[in-house]
Amino acid sequence: DPVILWLRQDLRLHDQPALVAAAHEAAVIPVYILDDDAPGDWAIGGAQRWWLHHALDAFGKALKDKGSRLILRRGDAVKELHKLCEDTGASQIHAIRHYEPWWRKAEKALGDRLCLHDGNHLAPIEEVTTGSGGLFKVYSSFWKALATRMPPEDPLPAPRSIPAPSKWPKSDSLADWKLLPTKPDWSGGFDSWTPGEAAAREAAKDFADRVNAYDIDRNMPSIDGSSRLSPHLHMGEISPRDAWHLAGGGKAALTFHKELAWRDFTSGVILDRPDYADANGRPKFDQLKWRRSPEDLKAWQQGRTGYPIVDAGMRQLWTSGWMHNRVRMITASFLIKHLLIDWREGERWFWDCLVDADFGNNAVNWQWVAGTGVDSNMWGRIMAPLVQSEKFDAAGYIREWVPELAKLPDAAIHDPETAGCRPAAYPKPIIGHREARQRALEAGRAAR
């Protein structure tokens, strides 16, 4: 009898332990199921649907080259898998383990039929624990524990061919899923991305040439200093072990390896706290009086706050489906502290706009910036956007994403209002920095 290979965020042939195990056993039926109900509010967002379409297309072709196919189904993943087992005579399902709460529920519901493999992390999440056996709440201690097990094992090679069943089950057509936007088609600015495993490996190799400068350059929004592997890693088009090794070993890659480890850390947090995307890590923040201002939220989403670095970031996000990490921190802090708008509003916007939208990474980072989380950050840590903009030399970045300001000199572009040269087409600052800071600190005190 054939076996099912259940694919989720692991669309790759290299370092795919579930595929290797399945192919070792019998003929393999690879299947991807689009389940928009199980995740509830966390169904895949708009930008990522664009990515998913191209990723599935690329992966289907890669499987074909190996003598296999990708079967597409839509609906309740557990039901579809049971149905597939009945229709094909398969009794085993192989899959890589994932930590999103809806996937854990589905994995449980599949029972003995399901054979789970580790492969989406540098080390199995349950095995990296504190002295008393719990999961870590603070990244720095997590890293210390993980580092004792690093480097990760060598990645598995891609199989030369994949045994095919004598009869294939029916598959949906990808086009029928309508994952791509039509009216309006907002994806024009996504053309800098190439989804799929081949492009992911290319990007990792290309990054290896820049890894020496990563430690400093990754913080500079005007420089292409980071790997831009996040959407590939989210969709599992490259494994973290492969990303680790392809970036090169030694000291030069240490900072990069530590960033990769953040993915593992956030999976531990959501394993421990499956409600983390919806609830404050520390309950005292349930008392916080957030402002409800649809206009201010919209100004933030559309990049019209009058703070150039914030507006540049929000426009980069909308246009390209991605935002530089330093600017993610600045824009998130601005929404939460300067506008005093609930971090969950920002988290949702990012979820819909990011091609790398990831349940654990998004929630943990939003709560980290807010200071509402289980980790050590504090509410009173308020980023000063204008200072950050200058410090990290964002002039070029602002010119690229806020064309109204493109003609301003470096000295004026971070804060055109104070410099007295704000063009009429560009909005006034939505709120003063001092005033906003004061208001945020007071709200934090009142919540105690």
Ligand code: FAD
């Ligand atoms: P690199 O600097 O090259 O890092 C390599 C990889 O390490 C990344 O691809 C990513 O997988 C991982 N990584 C790096 N930093 C972090 C981090 N802080 N937390 C978790 N993983 C990290 N990242 C997501 O993948 N999905 C999200 O939904 C997401 N939402 C975020 C929301 C906010 C408010 C903030 C501040 C950060 C968020 N991040 C998220 C983390 C980070 O900004 C991105 O992973 C990074 O910018 C991706 O670019 P890169 O691949 O070039 O990163």
